[in-house]
Amino acid sequence: MSGANLLISGGTVVDPAAKREVRADVLIQDGRIRDIQPTIASSNGLRRMDAAGKLILPGFVDLHVHFRQPGREDKETVETGSQAAVRGGFVAACPMPNTSPVMDHRGAVEWVRQEGQRVGLIDVRPVGALTRGQQGAELTDFGELFDAGCVALSDDGKPLLNSLLMRRALEYARVFDRPVIQHAEDTCLSSGGVMHEGLVATTLGLRGAPAESETVIIARDLALAERTGGWLHVAHLSSARSVELIRQAKRRGVRVTCEVTPHHLSLTEEAVRGFNTLAKVNPPLRTEQDRLGLIEGLKDGTIDCIATDHAPHTAWEKDADFDSAPFGIAGLETALGVCATALIGPGHLTWSQLADRLAAGPARIAGLTDHGLAAGCPAHVAIVDPAAAWTVDPAAFASKAKRSPFTGQRLTGRVTTVIRHGLVVWDANA
């Protein structure tokens, strides 16, 4: 794919690899970044894009989304999911395999990849199922799934509880040098919990899932990863203690990476008060102490990346009573605004750290090489207006999910333009 030649001028380049934010122009030719210099002269045949006051970030990569297709096209499709992703600044996303049929075989994976290519907005890179039918009993054919284009394997939505099978999965995945992603939840411990076990659950009379339902599985998996040398990736961390376990394991040299969602970085159990089903999510929103622990982990690099766990549901499902409503938050279109407001505003992270966690970090885990802002890299760029204040209105989402816990919230920081392979795939002002 070759894009038009383009000069992005007057912006500030946020390069996580160089850990710097510098005023510079970016020249894009034939779909690739050709040059980055303090000033590049405009020439004939070059389209000029004014980025004064804007930040130029590498395009974001989301390791964890649910596009619901095939199976639940009423909730989302690869097409609407891609549209939501690109509006959020993402140029690549990894749909989880809990579709119907489950992405546990080549056919399903190839179909989703091809549908992503047909839509053509982002790079759709599926995560294949870890066990057949996500039943937790038999491993899938790893080699076939990786050959079909999977970036990792997971039974996301369901944890792999069988310790022996988890050991074998970590061991065997070494052949492919790819991660096994665990949705860490001891479902015996969380048994029927619909929110964090704590004061708010006690007040509302709702069944709680304790933080330990996450930490006991992480502790086990870290031991297995240490034993086998396999690559463990822990999905959507929700508790401060989980961060501490992974921090210690990384110090010991265990091969582990992990992610956190924008909602766990910005909301707590308090958001559930009033039986707010929009804040019903698994793992649940926990305490302020947990939220701060997650931010600390993101800051010191214990947490490698931000992933949205974009989990779209229909309005009628989310408008039900709390126990009946499904878990999940549609996060693609609010990710940057929520993260900038919760992390940059209060001074927790710099823009280059945020760019690393949204782009470089997840790209590394997904194995997307040459993803960055250097001459020669494919031109995948997200242009952000860091000062733009906007109000979240899910009715305007491209996603089919028209519900969000951030509805009506004022956020600072907005994606204005997204470029993929040198082509403008999203322009907020168009």
Add this chain to the structure above:
Amino acid sequence: MAEATITREHAQGLQWIKKDLLGLEELSAEEIRLLLATAESFREISLRPIKKVPALRGKTVVNLFFEPSTRTRTSFELAAKRLSADMMNITAEASSITKGETILDTIRNLEALKVDILIIRHAAAGVPHTIARQTSASIINAGDGAHEHPTQALLDLLTMQQQKGRIEGLHVSIIGDIAHSRVARSNLWGLTKLGARVTLCGPPTLLPAQVEELGARVTWDVDEAIRGADVLMLLRIQHERQEAALVPSLREYRLRYGLDEARLKSAKPDVLVMHPGPINRGVELDSYVADGPNSVILEQVTNGVAVRMAALYLVSGPPKTEEANA
């Protein structure tokens, strides 16, 4: 209509403005006192040979119960009928209507039928709250999961006030399955707002996380909870709790936490024994104690009708002009 006038005079100090009665957490002490005063004034109606006043004449009230209940449903039905409302019962097996959206469809249909007040009981916490946000009809919560059961707590408060002459300063021990009890939560809010001291007692497996932060003292020792208490409120212990390993066996529970004659001897002589019913005789409460001189369990039931009349009357809103002129 003298009786209705009396009630309105009670209400003069504070006008009830809420559309719904969902729980005691969101009520002020003044609103709770207004409900109790209104209930007190309605109590006498049930003692008359002709137990009926026209206060809710022309209003349509529906009992919508998604969970089996005999006493609460009957109590609401009698309350509505004694206020001359048109009363209807809808019972839905929890198993046949499990999805919230179906409930909302049911509610929208009832709204289209111009129902004024909906009384809702559901096994899931928050269902009445979800419904209340989506209908203009008044909602009365008749028990939602382990969350709240406001009219039960109000009838408990009314009973304590009658028997002890006050709520403020009373020491009330609530004993049993606190974690799964909407009665415990509603009583905790009502009692603390009115100035009582509350002790929650049960094994740690039946106490919800951080409950002490809601303003109660918590103990695992039933003898400690009994000593010095003015009121002992026993909660029903359900067989399912044994299956979930929350108590090893009902026998073990009876021996450790059941209120029997021997334990009652260590209580104040004038202690009130209360239970929201239905009682598991021989588990949380010995039969002798349930039927003994300290028990006010049947007074609770009688007060239930008065409290529910007050709730129906207040949420039905201020009297219409023509009614006021009549």
